[in-house]
Amino acid sequence: MSGKIVGILGGGQLGRMLAASASLLNVKIVILDAGENGPAKQVIAPPAPHLSHIDGSFTDREKILELAAKVDVLTVEIEHVDVTALEKIQSSSQRPLEIHPSPSTIKIIQDKFRQKEHLAAHGSPVSEFVPVDSTVESLHTAAQKLGLPLMLKSRTLAYDGRGNFVIRELAQAEEAIAALGGRPLYAEKWVPFVKEIAVMVVRTTSGDVQSYPVVETVHKENICHLVFAPLRSRDPGLFSRVRSIAENAVRSFTGAGVFGVEMFLMENGNIYVNEIAPRPHNSGHYTIEACETSQYENHLRAILSLPLGSPALKVPSSVMLNLIGHSSSMSEIIETTNMALTTPGASVHLYGKAECRKGRKMGHITLVAESDAELRARLRPLLASLPSSSPEELDLYAPVPPVPGSGFSNRDPLVGIVMGSDSDLPVMLAAARILDQFTVPYELSIVSAHRTPDRMVEYARSASTRGLRTIIAGAGGAAHLPGMIAAMTALPVIGVPVKGSTLDGVDSLHSIVQMPRGIPVATVAINNSTNAGLLAVRILSAGIPSLITAMEKYMNAMENEVLKKVDRLEEVGWEKY
């Protein structure tokens, strides 16, 4: 695809996945890594005998120069490289040699304090932070400014939580300084976030940016544990806000490639940028199976000035589970990957690392599914197979409701069943029973257009970003609920006219069905919420084709039931029937 030869500083798992993408495009790769047969070198042969991979560290100036001499474009799979060497190469190279991202970007990002300063100066929302030196006094001053608890952070060489210390009371100051041992430090105001989120942004050589979907990241012992894509939210405006913050942050740097933007989401919807990685990132592994173009391929396209690929999701729901070493033995990793082999939608990625260690990233598993509920059902046994999973953590992913059909809402509903009054419940229950029968996850609640109008607005406005795909609304009399919900969501809304004590339900029917041009309500027969449930299943089949087969089975069963009655009628005669 490109005659250019790409040199990668670092040959771990990110380099391995970059190399795998490169071979699809016939992009020639030379790897600099200390491991003679490390993860990346295992999956891409050197492009030619004189272009062999290099055994050496990405912090070894001589080796970096050796790599630079062999290639046309330099890039990194880790930011802790010798950036002075890169700057020197950039300023002195006799021939056209590109470095992506630019050395200055890597330099800013290497130093977390400078990174924060840079972000703040470019209008990115960051939590308060102050420089400190390694003295107790300095920490006291910081605590006065930022309050307690505060985060004491190493400015350099910090990752996976190493280099962070939470100071809860000032008495810990000395301990904290000792723990971060001599490295340059700074302090950050404590951020009581409700969720950690991330966005991969890809930046072209001409500075254009494109972003991947917003994901939720779950960390465990400070190491990325799970990444859910896409994020669901009650806040319909959240995604565009987050993506615009991430894109603006990446625009402020120079050089091409993908950037991982990690952010904190606050209770009130505020967002803080936590930190940025100038390279493919763990929170973007899911893109290999779940997006039209993976972060790895788009990194290569960006640094080679090729057109970017679409970052759109191609599956409804996905999650990435890191396989972190539990001890020096691989047996736990093998147990989980064996479980993954029996899990539909699971893709195993083992990194080919020679040795397992506690805390080491040995591989990951990506799961895809047709719905969040199916995804969590697939994820649960994998989590249960991890020795590090606590009972509390497994509870988080336990099936909700614990028993299907037990009368509680599913945690990840595809269908919302709402009714104007609890008096409608006996009618509406039939819809719930149908969804139980088809194992379609749903929620059921009371939302009254007239008595809880604010709740109705919030319910309708947040429905699609929460992950609902259709809503069944039952109402009697004036029966405004289905139509009003339909006016505030783009989802298909099914209306069930509930029969009141007067007018035989014709009032509700006409109120629900006779919607003005522009806002449709899919109306079913009076009191027939069975059909509303069945219609919801049919609607979902537009995204879950297996529901077509399930519905055909249901229809065949109905047919057979009638045919049995035909037989019985012939057998016993209609007088006895």
Add this chain to the structure above:
Amino acid sequence: MSGKIVGILGGGQLGRMLAASASLLNVKIVILDAGENGPAKQVIAPPAPHLSHIDGSFTDREKILELAAKVDVLTVEIEHVDVTALEKIQSSSQRPLEIHPSPSTIKIIQDKFRQKEHLAAHGSPVSEFVPVDSTVESLHTAAQKLGLPLMLKSRTLAYDGRGNFVIRELAQAEEAIAALGGRPLYAEKWVPFVKEIAVMVVRTTSGDVQSYPVVETVHKENICHLVFAPLRSRDPGLFSRVRSIAENAVRSFTGAGVFGVEMFLMENGNIYVNEIAPRPHNSGHYTIEACETSQYENHLRAILSLPLGSPALKVPSSVMLNLIGHSSSMSEIIETTNMALTTPGASVHLYGKAECRKGRKMGHITLVAESDAELRARLRPLLASLPSSSPEELDLYAPVPPVPGSGFSNRDPLVGIVMGSDSDLPVMLAAARILDQFTVPYELSIVSAHRTPDRMVEYARSASTRGLRTIIAGAGGAAHLPGMIAAMTALPVIGVPVKGSTLDGVDSLHSIVQMPRGIPVATVAINNSTNAGLLAVRILSAGIPSLITAMEKYMNAMENEVLKKVDRLEEVGWEKY
């Protein structure tokens, strides 16, 4: 995942994709191939210094023995290997060594005549065939039995159409024998198929089989050109028939791995097995991006006795386009891959072959999309970039209708708009206009429940396998059409009550909405087919999330229109308004 080392006979593109899958699972691979740095060897380093890849032919007995000595499991990426060597290894190996598929399977499949005999003996439907020798008399006898035209075929070493000769008249007999030059031959009855189809079947070491979706294959100059997955058909029973034939055929062989089963589909729905490949196959490349588990990974899982992965599609629609060398220059290949880089949903696979040649498989592109219509729109520019595309061929993939909104049905509709009578057309046109506005592909026709009942049955029964995802049916008076269609399809059906000359449309409304329990019709307001179109768009959003955004935009535009009227009312006063 498995301590076993796998040896692959052959290291071309199929070996390359097998190797890429192997590295995800940390499966150790040793490759035997004549190319020193061939496609497969480029993407997988030898597992250890004493387990280096072997430079040599897969027909070289000594080299095969050398490979066998290094590995625990032998498999093939091509069936034209020295099978006697494999048989010898199987019978004489001192240590446990598995060969998949079994040498006897490879031996049967290598000889197309024996393959046909085997299939016929095991109840697989094959077209008539007879043995011939290389004499004109023998061909005359064959023609008497099979009729003309007939296919004269080489029994061995035939692929991509090489080794086939179509005899249209007996005068060609000598020419045909000369063309197939001295190879053992047989003759096959001419099969006037309407489509070529294929299924990948994976067989475990214990003989269980699982099959991938049925696909349509399109050949050009006898080489696989396009593979569409899944196949669409008017015949709702076709898929299960085809899969059962393919699975039965594969059950009749021994050994594990994936098998490509190529079949002919006849006008009357009959199916003939054409031939079987005992390995990953070109018609299964699409599985890498489009299925939960690729054919390559499942081949490895099968031969290593690991659990099989799900072969289900994870995207609605996909197509694979082979990149075939046009000349010794790569420039045409590069032009098409450049086009693919700007095509959403396109994944490029270049095979890293050193030289391009006419007819050589240099790579392939897989496209995925949310609908067949989107897929074809993405495919068209790629086909147009191929120098081998004739204007007639491009016409096949030209947009239908040529101009959106021109009043003709789309070739790949997601929505069917039907009405009981042409007198309903003025009412139903509004639905079509809405779908045009959202660029949703649809078809529009007349289907009368009472006047064309057979047509209605066929329309409803074939709707989902043809690719429709929802149906809008308009009817007046007794208005049976929506409900009767809903009774014969699992798709969501939207009913539009059309107002007749009496009863104000209430007759149609009640006929359509008051469906019995079990069969729902999504009813909209009387004569309001605008809302039917909008409801169809909302329903499709369950599978095409971008339609949510489009619908939100539409709703905002409506809101702004009304707000403008509010402004005008305030500006000019209601007397002048």
